[in-house]
Amino acid sequence: MPTEPVPQGPTPATAAPEGPTAPTRRTFIATGTAVGTTVVAGGVLGTGLLPGSEAAAAASAPSSRLSLTVNGTRHTVTVDNRTSLLDLLREHLGLTGSKKGCDAGACGACTVLVDGRRQNACLTLAVRMEGAEVTTIEGLADGDQLHALQQAFIDQDAFQCGYCTPGQILSGVACIQEGHTRSPEEIAEWMSGNICRCGCYPKIVSAVQQAAGKK
Amino acid sequence: MHPFTYTRVSSTRDALAAGRRGGRYIAGGTTLVDLMREGVEHPATIVDISGLPLDEVRATERGGLRIGALVSMAQAAAHPKVRALFPVISQALELSASAQLRNMATIGGNIMQRTRCTYFRDVTAACNKRDPGSGCAARDGFNRTHAILGASTACVATHPSDVSVAFAALQAQVHLLGPDGERRLSFADFLLRPGTTPQREQALHPGELITAVEIPALPRPLASGYLKVRDRQSYEFALTSAAVALHVRGGIIREAKVAAGGVGTVPWKLPAVEDHLIGERPSDALWKAAAKKAADGARPLAHNRFKVELLQRTVERQLRTVGGHA
Ligand SMILES: Cc1cc2nc3c(=O)[nH]c(=O)nc-3n(C[C@H](O)[C@H](O)[C@H](O)COP(=O)(O)OP(=O)(O)OC[C@H]3O[C@@H](n4cnc5c(N)ncnc54)[C@H](O)[C@@H]3O)c2cc1C
Ligand code: FES
Ligand code: FES
Numbered sequence: 001m002p003t004e005p006v007p008q009g010p011t012p013a014t015a016a017p018e019g020p021t022a023p024t025r026r027t028f029i030a031t032g033t034a035v036g037t038t039v040v041a042g043g044v045l046g047t048g049l050l051p052g053s054e055a056a057a058a059a060s061a062p063s064s065r066l067s068l069t070v071n072g073t074r075h076t077v078t079v080d081n082r083t084s085l086l087d088l089l090r091e092h093l094g095l096t097g098s099k100k101g102c103d104a105g106a107c108g109a110c111t112v113l114v115d116g117r118r119q120n121a122c123l124t125l126a127v128r129m130e131g132a133e134v135t136t137i138e139g140l141a142d143g144d145q146l147h148a149l150q151q152a153f154i155d156q157d158a159f160q161c162g163y164c165t166p167g168q169i170l171s172g173v174a175c176i177q178e179g180h181t182r183s184p185e186e187i188a189e190w191m192s193g194n195i196c197r198c199g200c201y202p203k204i205v206s207a208v209q210q211a212a213g214k215k
Numbered sequence: 216m217h218p219f220t221y222t223r224v225s226s227t228r229d230a231l232a233a234g235r236r237g238g239r240y241i242a243g244g245t246t247l248v249d250l251m252r253e254g255v256e257h258p259a260t261i262v263d264i265s266g267l268p269l270d271e272v273r274a275t276e277r278g279g280l281r282i283g284a285l286v287s288m289a290q291a292a293a294h295p296k297v298r299a300l301f302p303v304i305s306q307a308l309e310l311s312a313s314a315q316l317r318n319m320a321t322i323g324g325n326i327m328q329r330t331r332c333t334y335f336r337d338v339t340a341a342c343n344k345r346d347p348g349s350g351c352a353a354r355d356g357f358n359r360t361h362a363i364l365g366a367s368t369a370c371v372a373t374h375p376s377d378v379s380v381a382f383a384a385l386q387a388q389v390h391l392l393g394p395d396g397e398r399r400l401s402f403a404d405f406l407l408r409p410g411t412t413p414q415r416e417q418a419l420h421p422g423e424l425i426t427a428v429e430i431p432a433l434p435r436p437l438a439s440g441y442l443k444v445r446d447r448q449s450y451e452f453a454l455t456s457a458a459v460a461l462h463v464r465g466g467i468i469r470e471a472k473v474a475a476g477g478v479g480t481v482p483w484k485l486p487a488v489e490d491h492l493i494g495e496r497p498s499d500a501l502w503k504a505a506a507k508k509a510a511d512g513a514r515p516l517a518h519n520r521f522k523v524e525l526l527q528r529t530v531e532r533q534l535r536t537v538g539g540h541a
């Protein structure tokens with residue numbers, strides 16, 4: 001499984017899509033990737049953030065308009081069809097709590113709740129999210145009051161670098177709701193879709209146990 | 216990722232019409248979006264079928280089960296009828312991917328998933344499955360996870376689906392809907408061995424829609440289960456796996472359904488193992504002797520010779536788990 005982070009975010013230096021010569025397969029893919037992660041009309045397009053050639057390519061790439069609710073706030077956006085839910089959240093709505101680890105479903109750093117269920121935002125096309133209710137790490141706390149699992153991660157010291165933590169917490173919230181907390185082994189298995197390169201697994205299990213009231 | 220247009224359909228009629236125009240179906244998207252991002256797939260039109268009414272699990276008249284193509288892996292695994300009638304299916308699903316992915320992915324998409332061969336996923340490598348005629352980088356490359364059964368000169372990639380191993384063992388049928396109406400294929404005929412055309416992976420006509428997978432009725436009681444062996448304990452594809460279902464009456468094995476995963480270019484049904492079991496009394500010696508036949512015809516590559524013995528042991532252990540010590 002690939003674990004290399006994919007270059008992302010506004011990368012204006014990438015080759016312009018229309019060159020004097022036909023693009024090779026590789027440059028075309030690279031270009032597509034850059035465009036796919038940077039483009040949203042209705043918020044970003046026309047604000048001068050994109051260099052002209054990319055904006056032109058963006059305007060010509062098929063895009064769609066959709067409304068979704070993120071952490072209780074309704075947004076109407078126009079997205080290039082290639083945009084993932086993760087990039088919509090991070091690049092366009094400014095919600096950078098959800099992390100991009102692998103961009104391939106293989107690490108869980110991008111885990112969010114969609115209509116109450118945990119899923120990988122990197123493999124979710126934003127265009128499919130019409131009417132969806134999305135919860136990210138930014139939407140868990142109630143004002144200054146941390147969610148019980150956020151507090152448990154602090155109490156149990158369940159992270160080091162913290163990169164996997166937002167995904168771990170959203171996944172843990174769902175794991176508790178699903179009732180897969182009867183034993184440490186069961187928690188470990190049902191949390192296995194979230195990789196922690198710092199190896200905080202035992203403490204993550206403890207945190208989930210604590211928030212589930214089993215500790 | 217190449218640009219694509221996106222449409223959502225709400226009836227199978229509209230889906231087939233869009234499919235006929237060359238549209239590519241998307242269900243959970245966990246295979247398709249991934250491979251589009253890798254540059255392996257580049258459909259011009261994506262047809263979102265998630266709104267179709269194909270999301271039901273129901274028992275058939277004689278004790279079989281019909282699982283709609285759009286039932287998620289999570290829903291199928293948790294369904295009381297699936298758990299009660301065919302634990303091997305629930306177990307294969309719960310040992311697949313992650314809880315997040317199982318919420319998104321569907322049964323139809325799962326049996327359509329493509330190989331995890333790293334050369335297939337790497338658009339700079341030679342791969343006859345991705346780019347027919349370009350060669351196979353895995354044959355003489357790093358092939359520790361590749362197939363020991365069913366390979367051809369053109370391709371040695373394994374089929375990665377776990378639940379397909381259970382479906383193959385139980386001789387499931389795939390229900391299809393196309394412009395000319397409905398048809399059914401046995402699971403053995405649905406997934407294709409690579410031969411000289413590894414790019415053809417399923418016996419699906421262009422634009423055909425999978426509507427359901429049906430498990431036939433089997434004599435009861437039926438004990439069944441799935442064992443998966445891998446490099447880490449969870450969230451990993453199989454090195455070897457075994458799906459086993461046994462019907463024992465009067466102390467005699469009357470029916471045996473056995474298939475292996477992680478070893479074949481398609482889920483590998485094991486008729487020689489089944490034949491060895493039928494008519495016999497369960498015993499550790501029997502499990503061992505039957506499992507020896509699991510690797511019949513295996514042709515290991517440079518780095519996966521270990522799979523031959525691992526497969527035999529995986530099958531033996533799962534026969535004992537399902538059939539008991541006697
Ligand atoms: C990190 C990771 C780990 C994984 N681990 C495992 C594992 O351990 N075991 C395992 O079995 N799987 C595993 N998978 C694979 C996963 O199970 C599949 O990606 C998933 O089941 C595909 O289903 P989907 O609904 O998302 O398919 P999609 O991506 O939507 O579709 C896949 C293909 O099927 C076609 N299709 C979908 N539905 C239909 C239909 N009804 N009719 C006709 N064509 C259709 C699509 O056009 C597409 O070509 C893993 C995946 C990832 C990303
Ligand atoms: S970023 Fe790794 S699973 Fe989504
Ligand atoms: S805390 Fe560093 S990856 Fe988990």
